[in-house]
Amino acid sequence: MNIPLVKVLGILHLFGMVTKNIYGIIIAKNIIFDRIYLTISLSIPVSWILFKDECIISYTIKKYNNKQYILGNNPEDVDDISDLFFNKRLYTLFYHSNQILQIISTIIVNNRTINISYFIFVPTILLYTFYTYDISYKINYRKKLYPYFQVILLLYLTSSIYIIATTNLQIQQNICKTMLFIMK
Numbered sequence: 527m528n529i530p531l532v533k534v535l536g537i538l539h540l541f542g543m544v545t546k547n548i549y550g551i552i553i554a555k556n557i558i559f560d561r562i563y564l565t566i567s568l569s570i571p572v573s574w575i576l577f578k579d580e581c582i583i584s585y586t587i588k589k590y591n592n593k594q595y596i597l598g599n600n601p602e603d604v605d606d607i608s609d610l611f612f613n614k615r616l617y618t619l620f621y622h623s624n625q626i627l628q629i630i631s632t633i634i635v636n637n638r639t640i641n642i643s644y645f646i647f648v649p650t651i652l653l654y655t656f657y658t659y660d661i662s663y664k665i666n667y668r669k670k671l672y673p674y675f676q677v678i679l680l681l682y683l684t685s686s687i688y689i690i691a692t693t694n695l696q697i698q699q700n701i702c703k704t705m706l707f708i709m710k
Contacts, residue, residue, distance in 0.1 A: 532587055536606035539583045543607070547624050550631030550638075560639035564690050567632055568683050571654050574601075575676050579661050579668070601661050621662070625655065642689050645702050650682040681705075 549563050573582055578598025587606040588595045611617040629651060636642050642650075657679060660668045668675045685705070 532590060532606065533610075535583065535587055536610055539581075539587075540607050540610055542583075543624060547628040547631055550634035551627065555638045557639055560635045561690050561693075563635055564632070564640060565687055567628075568650070568654075568686050568690070571657060572680065572683050572687075574657070574661075575680060602664055625658065629655065640690055640693055642686055643702055646682060646685050646689070646705065650686050653679045653682055681708075 546563070546567060550560075553559065570581075574580065577585060579601035580598055581601075581604065584601075584604050584606055585595075585597060588600070588603070608614065608617040611620065632651065636647055653675075657668060657675075660666065
């Protein structure tokens with residue numbers, strides 16, 4: 527049986543998504559892995575911003591299938607994953623369930639390992655969730671608010687990543703004070 531490369535990449539992409547989104551629920555506390563998990567989870571939307579709202583894996587598959595494809599033309603198209611489901615309704619159910627699992631998993635890992643201040647963590651999760659739904663459903667508020675939305679999201683994401691890297695309460699407090707100052 528010869529499975530096409532695009533299908534294999536789609537399966538790996540789906541497996542990576544599911545694994546990332548259930549990690550905190552099924553894997554016990556491990557400080558090193560938890561830090562890596564949070565860093566990867568928060569780095570993914572950074573890559574989307576840098577790649578015009580595209581997942582680099584989906585973009586690679588789109589480019590493989592269509593040499594003329596231009597980065598950012600159709601970021602909501604994740605056919606490499608959605609085509610693996612029997613129908614669109616099943617994929618939509620998976621997508622929403624997966625988003626909920628991701629939020630739960632991220633909260634679990636944050637609470638048991640890093641404890642990023644909720645002043646930073648909650649807006650980061652909300653902005654991230656808004657960003658994914660905005661792309662998926664072509665709401666396009668992110669485009670209307672360009673570049674402000676992207677800058678604010680990047681600020682929160684990089685703050686969280688920095689906190690994961692340093693995990694020092696004093697630094698968290700200084701970042702929170704800086705964020706408050708910027709928001710004024």
